[in-house]
Amino acid sequence: MPGFELFGEEERKEINDVMETGILMRYGFDGPRKGIWKSKELEQAICERFGCSYAQLTSSGTSALTTAFAALGIGYGDEVIMPAFTFVASFESVLSVGAVPVLVDVDETLTLNPGAVRKAITPKTKCVMPVHMCGSMADLDALQEICKEHDLILLEDACQSIGASYKGKMVGTIGAAGTFSFDFVKTMTCGEGGVVMTNDKDVYTKCDGYTDHGHDHLGVDRGADLHPFLGYNYRISELHAAIGLAQVRKVDRVLELQKKNHQQLKNILSQVPEVSFRIIPDPAGDSCTFLSWFLPTEEITRAVVAELKVQGILAGNFYWFDNNWHYIRKWDHLKNAVALHRLSPEQTDALTKFQSQDFSASDAVMGRCISTSISTLWSEEQVKEKGEKMVEVIKKVLSK
Numbered sequence: 001m002p003g004f005e006l007f008g009e010e011e012r013k014e015i016n017d018v019m020e021t022g023i024l025m026r027y028g029f030d031g032p033r034k035g036i037w038k039s040k041e042l043e044q045a046i047c048e049r050f051g052c053s054y055a056q057l058t059s060s061g062t063s064a065l066t067t068a069f070a071a072l073g074i075g076y077g078d079e080v081i082m083p084a085f086t087f088v089a090s091f092e093s094v095l096s097v098g099a100v101p102v103l104v105d106v107d108e109t110l111t112l113n114p115g116a117v118r119k120a121i122t123p124k125t126k127c128v129m130p131v132h133m134c135g136s137m138a139d140l141d142a143l144q145e146i147c148k149e150h151d152l153i154l155l156e157d158a159c160q161s162i163g164a165s166y167k168g169k170m171v172g173t174i175g176a177a178g179t180f181s182f183d184f185v186k187t188m189t190c191g192e193g194g195v196v197m198t199n200d201k202d203v204y205t206k207c208d209g210y211t212d213h214g215h216d217h218l219g220v221d222r223g224a225d226l227h228p229f230l231g232y233n234y235r236i237s238e239l240h241a242a243i244g245l246a247q248v249r250k251v252d253r254v255l256e257l258q259k260k261n262h263q264q265l266k267n268i269l270s271q272v273p274e275v276s277f278r279i280i281p282d283p284a285g286d287s288c289t290f291l292s293w294f295l296p297t298e299e300i301t302r303a304v305v306a307e308l309k310v311q312g313i314l315a316g317n318f319y320w321f322d323n324n325w326h327y328i329r330k331w332d333h334l335k336n337a338v339a340l341h342r343l344s345p346e347q348t349d350a351l352t353k354f355q356s357q358d359f360s361a362s363d364a365v366m367g368r369c370i371s372t373s374i375s376t377l378w379s380e381e382q383v384k385e386k387g388e389k390m391v392e393v394i395k396k397v398l399s400k
């Protein structure tokens with residue numbers, strides 16, 4: 001997910017525009033800023049590139065999710081169904097608005113299993129949040145069907161899948177709202193930043209106010225703005241937005257390079273009959289930031305990971321099953337409800353129940369999965385060499 005790999009003069013130019021005026025804040029200072037509005041420009045560019053009516057920039061992907069929950073009216077007393085494989089930010093944002101995260105199994109799409117979502121619905125369920133992990137997408141038709149049937153809100157955490165699409169529409173623009181992260185390792189970066197995308201003007205207006213202390217942005221100056229509801233400060237700065245503006249223009253190039261390298265690597269690994277690949281609900285829409293593949297058993301997968309390490313080629317290969325940040329197995333702080341402040345009794349109760357919840361269906365998927373991150377900088381020769389070394393390692397383990 002390498003926006004940072006293609007970084008240079010274009011970013012410097014955008015930053016310099018802001019440095020000329022010294023106006024680092026996205027609101028106000030209309031005179032001194034001399035027509036430079038990087039955040040507004042980036043929001044417009046995001047609407048155009050990804051095909052949504054409204055975009056609200058935020059300080060991070062995490063605050064984008066928090067903002068989206070608030071704007072969609074999700075909070076205390078509500079349950080949000082989400083996958084057990086994601087980045088911790090997904091449940092952090094649920095907890096931050098006072099709602100309860102309900103973690104359910106993933107399948108070989110590495111995202112929500114629609115059957116598991118159905119089983120988790122209670123009278124308190126308000127929202128289903130698929131997380132489009134590792135560059136590819138959830139089965140959105142199935143999830144939308146469930147949401148329609150049960151009158152639930154679909155919020156897409158598309159933070160990791162900038163530029164992926166599902167049946168012709170960009171992920172993140174399909175649900176009631178969707179989010180991207182522009183942190184340093186995402187497909188495009190602002191250094192830090194995020195965005196909420198929506199086609200609903202009311203949701204957008206709420207995001208706009210919530211991220212800026214509740215300002216309605218209708219006054220003649222900031223002091224004259226009204227505060228129709230409570231908000232926080234989740235604003236992005238003009239410097240970060242300036243970087244994003246240069247980066248959003250590179251997304252097509254990034255996707256093109258990722259797709260090429262992904263296909264070449266996949267062709268090489270396909271030579272091993274025991275290797276299978278992640279199910280992609282719309283293969284044409286894969287953003288190809290990762291190639292995710294499976295081995296027949298957890299034992300074999302662990303042996304391959306160990307051998308990749310011995311051969312010095314483990315870097316860039318992620319075994320999420322043992323990763324502290326992406327899978328329920330290692331989220332002891334969550335399962336023990338270790339927070340710095342008191343959580344609601346409903347939250348504490350729900351979190352501690354994760355200790356005994358059966359995630360064996362997800363374990364059976366994640367224990368066999370390795371995701372190889374795809375670089376935009378690889379030459380054809382380098383992909384060939386990398387792929388062939390990986391095949392050698394896999395074959396060596398399988399022959400034992």
Ligand SMILES: *Cc1c(COP(=O)(O)O)cnc(C)c1O
Nearest residue numbers: 060061062087089159160181183
């Ligand atoms: C990166 C990420 C986030 C959070 O983004 P930050 O900008 O780092 O706060 C949320 N969800 C997922 C799935 C992510 O990968």
